[in-house]
Amino acid sequence: MVKVCVLGAFGGIGQPLSLLLKINPHIDELSLYDLNDCHGISKDLSHINTKSTTSGFDKNTLKDALQGSNIVVIPAGMARKEGMTRDDLFKVNANIIKTLCLHIGQTCSENVKVLIISNPVNCLVPVAIETFRKLGKLHPENIMGITTLDIVRAETFLREHLRELNNDDIDPLDHDVISVVGGHSGTTIVPIIPDKNIIKLLGSSRYKQLVHRIQFGGDEVIKAKKSSGSATLSMAYAASEFISTILLSMTHGTGICSKEQKYRYLPAYVYLPGLKNGAQLKRHLKQVAHLDVNYFAVPLKFKNGSISELDPTILTKLSQEEIELLRAAMEPLQINIKKGEKFVQNTAKM
Numbered sequence: 001m002v003k004v005c006v007l008g009a010f011g012g013i014g015q016p017l018s019l020l021l022k023i024n025p026h027i028d029e030l031s032l033y034d035l036n037d038c039h040g041i042s043k044d045l046s047h048i049n050t051k052s053t054t055s056g057f058d059k060n061t062l063k064d065a066l067q068g069s070n071i072v073v074i075p076a077g078m079a080r081k082e083g084m085t086r087d088d089l090f091k092v093n094a095n096i097i098k099t100l101c102l103h104i105g106q107t108c109s110e111n112v113k114v115l116i117i118s119n120p121v122n123c124l125v126p127v128a129i130e131t132f133r134k135l136g137k138l139h140p141e142n143i144m145g146i147t148t149l150d151i152v153r154a155e156t157f158l159r160e161h162l163r164e165l166n167n168d169d170i171d172p173l174d175h176d177v178i179s180v181v182g183g184h185s186g187t188t189i190v191p192i193i194p195d196k197n198i199i200k201l202l203g204s205s206r207y208k209q210l211v212h213r214i215q216f217g218g219d220e221v222i223k224a225k226k227s228s229g230s231a232t233l234s235m236a237y238a239a240s241e242f243i244s245t246i247l248l249s250m251t252h253g254t255g256i257c258s259k260e261q262k263y264r265y266l267p268a269y270v271y272l273p274g275l276k277n278g279a280q281l282k283r284h285l286k287q288v289a290h291l292d293v294n295y296f297a298v299p300l301k302f303k304n305g306s307i308s309e310l311d312p313t314i315l316t317k318l319s320q321e322e323i324e325l326l327r328a329a330m331e332p333l334q335i336n337i338k339k340g341e342k343f344v345q346n347t348a349k350m
């Protein structure tokens with residue numbers, strides 16, 4: 001029996017994500033929670049003839065919503081509007097993540113996977129890690145910030161450039177054509193193209209445009225939505241892809257994302273210490289980018305739903321442009337991480 005719980009299920013991401021999860025054949029039970037009453041959404045989804053059952057909860061029944069969950073995905077919290085940075089969301093969303101993680105820690109088994117969508121991801125994963133640490137229930141292999149939207153965008157935008165160049169030999173969805181590492185905001189988002197011939201093929205101007213669009217894709221959506229919010233549908237798709245990968249690894253052992261029969265490892269933003277290859281990756285980052293961080297988005301391998309190891313090979317074949325992007329990412333990332341850690345460490349009582 002696989003139970004997935006969505007915290008923030010009433011929202012712009014929560015509703016389409018719940019729909020995509022309802023049609024996922026690997027889920028048996030879908031649990032929908034929000035401060036807004038989710039009974040209506042649950043009833044609506046329950047008429048879809050897929051195998052999973054759905055239950056809706058309201059703000060007084062968080063414990064019931066969480067009970068027995070294998071995966072908890074969190075799109076709860078405030079979203080950006082035009083003129084705001086992801087950092088502007090920190091105060092409100094850090095409190096939400098801390099409170100929700102406290103409840104998860106008190107209610108769910110220690111093997112529960114906690115997947116954070118809420119922004120700023122760069123700070124809120126540290127908030128979650130420190131909250132579980134304070135509870136004495138820290139399992140870094142089960143806590144991830146979802147950065148899949150960055151790779152979904154990278155593949156889409158690269159495909160657009162290749163089409164303009166009339167090149168259909170390269171399929172961006174092929175394993176390792178493009179990956180995205182680092183964090184999830186502006187210059188902390190670092191696209192990596194292992195085959196440097198592709199960078200040459202794009203040429204300097206297109207390559208710069210591509211990198212900028214991947215780093216600031218979120219702003220593009222906010223502007224087009226004319227202040228009504230940020231990316232919701234593409235995010236729901238991205239989260240559903242990421243969750244499918246985890247579910248595949250729960251049902252088939254190892255988790256790789258299969259798109260049109262092509263396989264690749266998806267990155268997520270994780271706490272490096274304590275993960276297999278984490279120390280190696282930290283050393284490598286220090287060598288290349290001259291700074292050390294404990295959190296980084298990197299392609300992951302899964303076993304039975306948990307992170308089994310990181311794939312540090314992505315950082316071994318960097319161009320000079322990519323090294324510079326990585327160096328520019330490190331300082332803002334370090335500041336974001338400290339902010340999240342301090343937020344929980346300064347809380348006297350849990």
Ligand SMILES: NC(=O)c1ccc[n+]([C@@H]2O[C@H](COP(=O)([O-])OP(=O)(O)OC[C@H]3O[C@@H](n4cnc5c(N)ncnc54)[C@H](O)[C@@H]3O)[C@@H](O)[C@H]2O)c1
Pocket residue numbers: 007008009010011012013014033034035036075076077078079080089093096116117118119120121146147148149150184229230231232235
């Ligand atoms: N990781 C990413 O790539 C990515 C992409 C897009 C958006 N986001 C982030 O996802 C978050 C949600 O975005 P959205 O567009 O769905 O926002 P939204 O405002 O449409 O929905 C948020 C939902 O969270 C609920 N909520 C607030 N506090 C809660 C709590 N304590 N418990 C449960 N539910 C609570 C609200 O009632 C609302 O239904 C934002 O922080 C946004 O920045 C992340």
Ligand SMILES: O=C(O)C[C@H](O)C(=O)O
Pocket residue numbers: 079080086119149217218219221222230231
């Ligand atoms: O841009 C945002 O605030 C939402 C999200 O992080 C995105 O990248 O679309």
